[in-house]
Amino acid sequence: MNSAPGPHVERRRRHTLYFLEWAASQRPVHLDTEVDMTRVQAHRAAARVQGTRYSVVSYLLHATGRALARHPAANAVMAPGWPSPLRRPRVMRFGSVTAKLALDRTVDGERTVLSALLPGLEDASLAEIQRNVDRYRGQEAAQLPEFKGVRMLGRLPVPLGRAAFAAVLRDPCRRPAVFGTVSVSSLGHSDVDGFHSAGGTAVTLCAGRILDRPVVRDGRIEPAPVMRLGLTFDHRVIDGATAADVLSDLRHSMEDFDDGSREGVPGPDLRGADHDHRTARGLEQSPT
Template sequence: MSSTATDVRRRRHTLYFLEWAADQRPVYLDTDVDMTRVQAHRAAARDHGRRYSLVSYLLYSAGRVLDRHPEANAVLAPGWPGLLRRPKIVRFDGVTAKVALDRKVEGERTVLSALVPGLETANLREIQERIDRYRGDQAADLPEFKGVRMLGRLPVALGRAAFAAALRAPQRRPGVFGTVSVSSLGHRTVDGFHSAGGTAVTLTMGRVVDRAVVRDGVVVPAPMMRLGLTFDHRVIDGATAADVLTDLHHMLETFDEGTPSPDAGPDPRGADHDRRLLDGLEQGTH
């Protein structure tokens, strides 16, 4: 029987993050989203020479929703270690997504966290252009990931110290860890999953697949997607998280670059659909 030892230097940033994130108190919610409007918009864009990832629609919607729910655009700052540490909740003015990407760093497959800032005002094209920047095979060499490469080279003790120092500076959080985390595995046969990304809210996307739904009493096929929301119970409570998920659900099901809030009127697909709504990356970016 033989074994192979693997150098985990390229994964040290993930190790340090998971050690820190173990302090979170995650609670998991999910919902099924009818992506008919998103898919129609996506197809129309392709006809005009534009290509939009599904994750870009979620980022667009998340920016607007969290701008309306600032209490969920937040993080628990741990403060300095010791008996006198005073954790505090830090809320952010702008919305910056931390998007999980599956990339190779020095030949080793790993997860990189790419930041997409200004989501509260960015349009779909601006968001997609930012995502496209991270698509290439050489994405890991971009300046944005200099810190990740550095953590892999530092001795473990210094790496942990550097990571912890970044966490203790709340004003630096959006530029290092974002204000909301987003992850997608929908480019594979994954219907749904949950993760905790270190922010008050983490959003997860599964694949879009045709399923049977009921509209006005008739069973019809519709492109459905499982949308997961993990929230840190230390920062927000379930009612707030449910409001955020409901708002996201509404924005995606009625997608328009200018979508109103959930109380803006009935859905054109019928009263049953409206009641149901109100009750309730290729390689990482599909």
């Protein structure tokens, strides 16, 4: 069968290709769990009554900052240059949590992925996180100063673009300001239940859609809004036990979320949602 060469990769996607070439050295392992989003959805509904809109991913970012502050070993990355016969393996841990949030944007009529950075998540309030998310989701987001480097990579010839990307990686101190310390991606706006990706950091979090699913509460089957949450970890940096602790921490934080009094939003009425849903759903299991 005859075939013809396809179109060249769009300039807007070249930074993605350079990143994937670099991230190929990771050793990804995938975990996932289901999160009962009853409390989060109740908080969102209470906020909307007050005229405030919170995105689901903002709750995940809020929980991520706190969880990685409690598990600093996972707020890390493998140092540049490994593997190499001349270098000893070295893990870089970061003192602050910066999320790299993947955004699906249209730039000059071409669909592309932009990575927005949200620093200081260990202390950021939900309202502060939402303001940053809204800024990056604006119509002119691709023209923000933060994405100047991405625009430059698209304009450079491929050899120079690849070299420029590699040069950034050589300075460990610049890593949080370029790639973040944890990667977060969501496809919850589509018909995707769950997925996994590797974002170049020790931990990458992937959120699917929220869907009513049957859960068991007080011996009765009831519908509840459930989100599948995937966690990919770089096995060079952390082991499975640490990754499992992080994922469990995230699930507990989101299932128990009740931060209305500190976010300027009255606390939601969680009566009827305040069962011990974690135990009832069989998620509190002994280690095997």
